[in-house]
Amino acid sequence: xxxxxxxxxxxxxxxxxxxxxxxxxxxxxxxxxxxxxxxxxxxxxxxxxxxxxxxxxxxxxxxxxxxxxxxxxxxxxxxxxxxxxxxxxxxxxxxxxxxxxxxxxxxxxxxxxxxxxxxxxxxxxxxxxxxxxxxxxxxxxxxxxxxxxxxxxxxxxxxxxxxxxxxxxxxxxxxxxxxxxxxxx
Ligand code: IMP
Ligand code: MG
Numbered sequence: 100x101x102x103x104x105x106x107x108x109x110x111x112x113x114x115x116x117x118x119x120x121x122x123x124x125x126x127x128x129x130x131x132x133x134x135x136x137x138x139x140x141x142x143x144x145x146x147x148x149x150x151x152x153x154x155x156x157x158x159x160x161x162x163x164x165x166x167x168x169x170x171x172x173x174x175x176x177x178x179x180x181x182x183x184x185x186x187x188x189x190x191x192x193x194x195x196x197x198x199x200x201x202x203x204x205x206x207x208x209x210x211x212x213x214x215x216x217x218x219x220x221x222x223x224x225x226x227x228x229x230x231x232x233x234x235x236x237x238x239x240x241x242x243x244x245x246x247x248x249x250x251x252x253x254x255x256x257x258x259x260x261x262x263x264x265x266x267x268x269x270x271x272x273x274x275x276x277x278x279x280x281x282x283x284x
Contacts, residue, residue, distance in 0.1 A: 103262070104252070104269035109244060111266040114226070114254055115149070117243045121224065122153025125194065125241065129156065135191045137184060139209065140164040141263065142198030145255040146226050146243075150196065161186055163195075163213070165205050178208040188218035198255040199227040200242075202234035210237075227251065227268070250276070 100107060109117075136154075138147035140162050151160060164182035193213065200206055200223075210221050224241035231248045252258050253265030258276060 100269070101262070101265060103272050103275050104265070105272045107267050107269045108246065108249075108251060109254075109268040114243070114266075114268065118146070118149045118226075119153050121241050121243060122150055125150075125224070126154050126156055129192060129194075131156070132192050133190070134158045135161055135186070135188065135193050137161040137163055137193060137195050137213075139195070139197040139205070140182065141260075142255045142257065143196040145263075146196050146198060146224075150224070159186070159191075163209060165209050178205050180209065180212055183212075183216075188213060188216060191218070192220045193218045193222070194241075195221060195223045197223070197225050199229060199246075199251070200225040200237070200239050201229045201232050203237040204235055206239070207235050207237045226254070227256075 134156065136147055136151060136158055138144060147160065151158065161184040162182065163180065163184055165178050165180050195206070195210060195213070197206060206223055210223065213221060222240040225239045226243040227246045228239060228242045228244070229246050229248060249270040250258065251268050252262035252271045253268045255263050256268065257263045258271055262271070
């Protein structure tokens with residue numbers, strides 16, 4: 100285990116098994132429909148790459164890049180969209196993917212922006228749901244695991260752009276962010 104990780108919450112095997120279940124469920128739910136899986140960069144990268152391999156039906160992959168985190172472990176509250184997908188979303192069923200649903204501001208802002216651009220059937224899938232922190236009214240349609248109010252990293256989740264490459268999800272040691280010296284990301 101990495102020295103900055105206090106506790107592993109979900110192992111690589113547990114994540115793989117849960118994603119296989121989600122993939123099977125999504126395959127059933129969207130049977131035969133024209134599906135676009137769109138991941139939020141950068142946190143949703145691992146999820147989309149593992150999830151698409153558990154969905155055998157025909158689908159497209161897209162990316163969108165919001166940014167709300169400045170420094171530290173608290174969201175700044177304003178969500179900018181840095182990169183928009185160039186594809187035409189009209190008439191397609193969209194499944195938006197992210198690593199974690201926290202206050203809900205990012206998912207809400209991104210869903211609204213995509214709706215404004217013509218997507219009319221948007222559902223959401225997150226690997227983790229930190230329900231206790233919700234600030235806006237939004238729930239994900241597919242959730243991997245619920246987590247308590249810890250700052251977690253690994254499997255796409257970062258702190259100041261680090262730790263995304265850990266194959267498991269773990270609680271980051273407080274000493275790593277005490278004093279708030281995180282670099283701007
Ligand atoms: P929200 O807008 O507050 O729901 O924040 C969602 C975004 O915040 C996610 O896409 C993550 O990038 C980030 N985030 C929220 N909680 C955590 C965490 O515990 N670890 C790492 N990133 C997090
Ligand atoms: Mg993120």
